[in-house]
Structure formats: structure tokens, C-alpha cells
Amino acid sequence: MTIAKPEIDWQAIAVQLAPVRVIDEPVLIKKRSRDFFWYSPILNEKLKKCFGDLVACPETSDELAHCLAVAYANDLPVVLRGGGTGNYGQSVPLQGGLIIETTGMKRILEIGEGFVRVEAGALMADINAALKPHGWEMAMFPSTQDIATIGGFVAGGSAGIGSIANGALREKGNIIQLKALSVEETPHEHVFDAADALHIHHAWGLNGAITEVTLRTVPTRDWIGCMASFDSYCDAYLAGYALATSDRIARKLCSVVDARIAGYFPRLAGHIREGKHLVVTLVPREDLAAFTDLVAAQGGHLDLALTEEDRVAKGIPHVFEFAYNHTTLQVLKADRSATYQQLGVPDPADVDAVIAVEQAIGDDVWHHHEFARVDGRLIVADLPIIWFRGEDRLREIDSIYADHGFTVWDAHTFHIEGGGVKNADYRHLAWKKRMDPKGLLNPGKSRAWEMVRHLSATEIEAKAKD
Ligand SMILES: Cc1cc2nc3c(=O)[nH]c(=O)nc-3n(C[C@H](O)[C@H](O)[C@H](O)COP(=O)(O)OP(=O)(O)OC[C@H]3O[C@@H](n4cnc5c(N)ncnc54)[C@H](O)[C@@H]3O)c2cc1C
Missing domain, CATH: 3.30.43.10 (Uridine Diphospho-n-acetylenolpyruvylglucosamine Reductase, domain 2)
Structure with a gap:
């Protein structure tokens, strides 16, 4: 374009x-x-x-x-x-x-009981490293923590490692405060506390330049990175579901990965059984025995259980680099003809529906499920690898998922209203009118903005109530 x-x-x-x-x-x-x-x-x-x-x-x-x-x-x-x-x-x-x-704006400004205040350009790996000696860690972070900034996560991301325990980023208490600058003759710094932070969160940098972020933190634990392997995808999914809903195991990651995708994890060769479906997780040391029992009860095998020291000594990446959108990246490193999609599983407990859609689609789609909690509810996202055979086939795959009751959060659009957000967020756009009256920030990413930019902020906000 x-x-x-x-x-x-x-x-x-x-x-x-x-x-x-x-x-x-x-x-x-x-x-x-x-x-x-x-x-x-x-x-x-x-x-x-x-x-x-x-x-x-x-x-x-x-x-x-x-x-x-x-x-x-x-x-x-x-x-x-x-x-x-x-x-x-x-x-x-x-x-x-x-x-x-913004990566030069990277100071960690304050660490306190259950919170951290940082500049927007701080890398999340650096934030977690700074928190650990104080006994805290981020409530959630994306699998890109080594190179992604907190401002980018708050403006562009939604959930990540920790979300199975602590919910999505947008949930009450996770974002404590955001500060953002307007684009005016003299830019003003606005402060958004608690629920008001959602006016700026996940707005793709359309409605203000975030300068400072205050986030909830949680007590850190001695996490063990685990991979368990299973003969069938059904068994792996059921183990993932049991882990995600367990009262005994305090996991902060719960992913299920198709054996064919795991075949693209060369750095795990010799560490995991070949040709098996995986459950990828992080559990606290004291819950490892319970997790081992859960895996055995589901007919699986615990292949890998690594402390952070072991992981570093063995030169193995973090287990979360085989989860979330890193799974897709591992395949793409070897073969650029792969792509992916983002889908919501209608009923996480219904493994039959998960298997049925797999059978209805065919061999060009390989499954990968992420378990998380949103507003206290268990949700499961399928982030499958799709071997790309043109847009028509991709849209046919979307339709098969939709016909089986799955939600399609399209990963193939650059419009904010096209993917996870779906409908126009008029609260975001009202704040865009206030913070960016000339519409200079990230132009072209919001279709809805083009329809309402001539209105006042109050008129745009009123549309949110329609
Ligand atoms: C391999 C891989 C794995 C991923 N895993 C996850 C995951 O687990 N969870 C998840 O939610 N996402 C994930 N993502 C998406 C992405 O990594 C995260 O959302 C990440 O936090 C973005 O941070 P960033 O610094 O790279 O932002 P960027 O990509 O630089 O920016 C993202 C958006 O935020 C805006 N922005 C950046 N800084 C500011 C600022 N200071 N003020 C206002 N707007 C700003 C940008 O304009 C852009 O619209 C993944 C992506 C990849 C490639």
C-alpha cells in the first residue's frame, strides 16, 4: 500500500x-x-x-x-x-x-508492595529481573519479554504468561495507572487511573503516547519449566484442561501443542520424546509432584522439568518460547509457507468439539491451544499453524471454525476493528479526539475513526452507549 x-x-x-x-x-x-x-x-x-x-x-x-x-x-x-x-x-x-x-525511555522508577512503576520503553525482561530480588514478578508478560517494551504490551498486547492465574491485562487491578501525552502544540501529560486506563490500553498507540506505566505485581515463585508428552492430542488437551482448572497446582502457563508443531523445535531435540503431543507449563517447585501425578493420570510422561539454573546451564530457551505466538515463530524459522489464525474455543471443557473441528478441517491445520482466565472465566484460544494455500482456503478454514461455534479473531488484518477488538471502541476514539485532535497518531489503522473524526469527543463517546 x-x-x-x-x-x-x-x-x-x-x-x-x-x-x-x-x-x-x-x-x-x-x-x-x-x-x-x-x-x-x-x-x-x-x-x-x-x-x-x-x-x-x-x-x-x-x-x-x-x-x-x-x-x-x-x-x-x-x-x-x-x-x-x-x-x-x-x-x-x-x-x-x-x-x-521509545526504547531509550527505560527507567524503572519505583518498586513497591504489589506494584511496579516504569517508563514506557522498559523491556519486560528487565522489569522482571529488577522485581525478582524484591520478591515480586509481573502478573503477566508476553513470550516476547526479552525484546518487547511495557508500553508496547499495554498499547498492543492483551495477555500472556501469567494470564492463566492473573487474568488478562485489561482486568481490574492489573493496570494501576497509565500516563500518556497528547499531540498538541504543547503536549499535555494525562493520568489514567484504574478503569480509566482502559481508554488507552490496547488502542495501538492511536490515542496518546504512553510515557509511564504502573502495573500490579505478584509474589515471585521458584518456577519449574515443564514439558509433558502424550500419545494423542486428545490426552494432551485433557491434561491441559485438568492443569488449567486445578486447585492444587499454581501454574502460570498452560499450553498444548500438536506433535507435528513440536517437530519444529530443534532446540528441544533429545529433551522431549519425538512425535508426541506436548503440554508446556511453568509450575512452582512445590507443585511439581502434583503436576507429575496429573500427567501420569492422563497417560503422559514428564519429559522436561527445568529450574532456571538448569535451563541456563543446558542452553535451553524458556519454555514459554514454545508457547503463545512463539510456537508459530518456531515453525516460521524453518518454513515461511506457514501462517496462523486466532480462534476462541466455544466450550473449553468440550474436547470432542476441539477434535471434531480438527477432523473437519484437514491436514493443513495443526493445533495449539492456550489456556487463560478472563474475568475469572477459563478461556481457550486455538493458535493453529496453517499451511497457507491462498486467502480463499484461509477464509474457508475460518468458516469451518465459525460453523463449529469458534470465534475468529482475525490475525490477517491491520485494522484495529478487524481482529481481537472486533467492533469499534468509541471510548478509545473519543480519547483520540481529545489527545490527538489532528488525527496524526498511527493513521490508517482505525476504520471507525475515519467515520467519526468530524464529531466532538462527547459525541463520539455517546456512540459507545448506543
Ligand atoms: C513471537 C511472538 C510472541 C508474542 N507473544 C505474545 C503474548 O504472549 N501476548 C501478547 O499479548 N502479545 C504477544 N505478541 C505480540 C507482541 O509481542 C506484544 O504485544 C508486545 O508486548 C508488544 O510490545 P512491543 O514493544 O514490541 O510493541 P510494538 O510492536 O513496538 O508496538 C505495539 C503497538 O503499541 C504501540 N505503542 C508502542 N509503544 C507505545 C507507547 N509508548 N505509547 C503508545 N503506543 C505505543 C505501537 O504504535 C503499536 O501500535 C507476540 C508477538 C510475537 C512476534
């Missing part, structure tokens, strides 16, 4: 941005214009030629405010970027313009 852009003197913009460091080398700008949209061949076709024009790298919120003021004064499209690990082109500049990379 290429959109004609007005001529902008980017050298002059770089001068205005001083003293903020900028990146103007075309090859480096191109790198920072990409995220993991290439998981989708459909998005890859649409987004591979979308590049920004200049990258700014602020190190403080004052520097970020300066970048936003320059963008406002010059009508520049702006895309905020953390680690660039989003999957749907969330941080791809559709209309070119200024990319603001």
Missing part, C-alpha cells in the same frame, strides 16, 4: 527535533518500519512497502513531548514504536512519517 505524501523536508524536521537523537539512514528506518506482520502472507503483501521517513529516539518524557510538538506543528503522521514485536502491522507507518522509538 503506497499513499501519496506531501513533500516534507525531513532534514529540517531532524533539526527541529534536536536535541533528540534521530536515525536517518534509510536501511535503519526500513528496519524500524516493520513488525511481525510477515507472519501473515496477506499482511506481508499489503505492508511490506510501508516505510517511515525518520526515526526519533527520545530518552525522557520531556523529549517525547518535544517530538510530539514537532509532529503537531508540521502535521506529521506519527507511529510510536517499542520493540516492534506486534503481529498485525500495529507499528507499521502506513502513511510514512515520523517513527518514535
Whole structure:
């Protein structure tokens, strides 16, 4: 997708941005214009030629405010970027313009009883490392914690490792406070406490530049990374379900992976039984015996049980790098003709329905389920590997899932309303009107914004109540 852009003197913009460091080398700008949209061949076709024009790298919120003021004064499209690990082109500049990379804003500001306050560009692995000596850890984090920022997670993510115990990011108490800057002549920092943080959470950086995040933390435990293997997918799923619903085992990850996908895990060769279906989990040391019993009761075998020290000594990645969207990545590293989809299982307890859809679809779809809790309810997402045979077949697969009662959260769209969010979020858009009156932030990602941008914030908000 290429959109004609007005001529902008980017050298002059770089001068205005001083003293903020900028990146103007075309090859480096191109790198920072990409995220993991290439998981989708459909998005890859649409987004591979979308590049920004200049990258700014602020190190403080004052520097970020300066970048936003320059963008406002010059009508520049702006895309905020953390680690660039989003999957749907969330941080791809559709209309070119200024990319603001936040990774220099990485200070951990405060650690207290059950909370951490950090700058938006802090990497989540660094936050977890800083918390551990104090006896805490993040209530949840994505499997990309090593390269993804907390600002990017709050703006683009939704759940992760820990969600089976502590719910989704959006749930009460998980986000304690967000601070975000507006894009105005003089950007203002707004503070969003508790429920109000949802006005900014998962808005893809459309309605404000997050500067600071305060999150709930939970007491850390001595986690053991485990992989158990099973002869049938049905047995593995049932073991996953039993683990996810167990009162005795305090797991913080519960994933079930098809044996054919596990065949793409070369770094686990010799550590897991070949050709078997997997349950991937993290359990506290004191619950390992109970987990071993659960696996045996389901006819499985505990292949791997690693302390953090063992894992490092053996050079094995974290077990969560074989879960969530890392599972897809392991396959894509070997074969780019794979892609994936995001589906909601209608009734997590109904393993027959899970197996029935598998049989109805055929061999080009390999299953992978993630168990999590949302609003206290167990939910299961299927993130299957799909061997891509064109968009028609992909949509046929979506329809088969839908006919079996599954929800399709399309992973092949770059519009915020097209994927997990589904419908327009008018609260987000009302705040966009307040925080970004010129509509400069992440342009092109919200279809609904184009329909309401002429309205006042109050009128947009009223639509949320319709
Ligand atoms: C292998 C793999 C595994 C993944 N696993 C998970 C998972 O377990 N759970 C999950 O939820 N997601 C997952 N994701 C998606 C993604 O990694 C996470 O959402 C991640 O937290 C995004 O952080 P980031 O710093 O890379 O954000 P980016 O990709 O840089 O940005 C994401 C969005 O946030 C916006 N943004 C970034 N910083 C700011 C800011 N300061 N203010 C306002 N907007 C901002 C961007 O404009 C963009 O729209 C995965 C992706 C991959 C490729």
C-alpha cells in the first residue's frame, strides 16, 4: 500500500527535533518500519512497502513531548514504536512519517508492595529481573519479554504468561495507572487511573503516547519449566484442561501443542520424546509432584522439568518460547509457507468439539491451544499453524471454525476493528479526539475513526452507549 505524501523536508524536521537523537539512514528506518506482520502472507503483501521517513529516539518524557510538538506543528503522521514485536502491522507507518522509538525511555522508577512503576520503553525482561530480588514478578508478560517494551504490551498486547492465574491485562487491578501525552502544540501529560486506563490500553498507540506505566505485581515463585508428552492430542488437551482448572497446582502457563508443531523445535531435540503431543507449563517447585501425578493420570510422561539454573546451564530457551505466538515463530524459522489464525474455543471443557473441528478441517491445520482466565472465566484460544494455500482456503478454514461455534479473531488484518477488538471502541476514539485532535497518531489503522473524526469527543463517546 503506497499513499501519496506531501513533500516534507525531513532534514529540517531532524533539526527541529534536536536535541533528540534521530536515525536517518534509510536501511535503519526500513528496519524500524516493520513488525511481525510477515507472519501473515496477506499482511506481508499489503505492508511490506510501508516505510517511515525518520526515526526519533527520545530518552525522557520531556523529549517525547518535544517530538510530539514537532509532529503537531508540521502535521506529521506519527507511529510510536517499542520493540516492534506486534503481529498485525500495529507499528507499521502506513502513511510514512515520523517513527518514535521509545526504547531509550527505560527507567524503572519505583518498586513497591504489589506494584511496579516504569517508563514506557522498559523491556519486560528487565522489569522482571529488577522485581525478582524484591520478591515480586509481573502478573503477566508476553513470550516476547526479552525484546518487547511495557508500553508496547499495554498499547498492543492483551495477555500472556501469567494470564492463566492473573487474568488478562485489561482486568481490574492489573493496570494501576497509565500516563500518556497528547499531540498538541504543547503536549499535555494525562493520568489514567484504574478503569480509566482502559481508554488507552490496547488502542495501538492511536490515542496518546504512553510515557509511564504502573502495573500490579505478584509474589515471585521458584518456577519449574515443564514439558509433558502424550500419545494423542486428545490426552494432551485433557491434561491441559485438568492443569488449567486445578486447585492444587499454581501454574502460570498452560499450553498444548500438536506433535507435528513440536517437530519444529530443534532446540528441544533429545529433551522431549519425538512425535508426541506436548503440554508446556511453568509450575512452582512445590507443585511439581502434583503436576507429575496429573500427567501420569492422563497417560503422559514428564519429559522436561527445568529450574532456571538448569535451563541456563543446558542452553535451553524458556519454555514459554514454545508457547503463545512463539510456537508459530518456531515453525516460521524453518518454513515461511506457514501462517496462523486466532480462534476462541466455544466450550473449553468440550474436547470432542476441539477434535471434531480438527477432523473437519484437514491436514493443513495443526493445533495449539492456550489456556487463560478472563474475568475469572477459563478461556481457550486455538493458535493453529496453517499451511497457507491462498486467502480463499484461509477464509474457508475460518468458516469451518465459525460453523463449529469458534470465534475468529482475525490475525490477517491491520485494522484495529478487524481482529481481537472486533467492533469499534468509541471510548478509545473519543480519547483520540481529545489527545490527538489532528488525527496524526498511527493513521490508517482505525476504520471507525475515519467515520467519526468530524464529531466532538462527547459525541463520539455517546456512540459507545448506543
Ligand atoms: C513471537 C511472538 C510472541 C508474542 N507473544 C505474545 C503474548 O504472549 N501476548 C501478547 O499479548 N502479545 C504477544 N505478541 C505480540 C507482541 O509481542 C506484544 O504485544 C508486545 O508486548 C508488544 O510490545 P512491543 O514493544 O514490541 O510493541 P510494538 O510492536 O513496538 O508496538 C505495539 C503497538 O503499541 C504501540 N505503542 C508502542 N509503544 C507505545 C507507547 N509508548 N505509547 C503508545 N503506543 C505505543 C505501537 O504504535 C503499536 O501500535 C507476540 C508477538 C510475537 C512476534
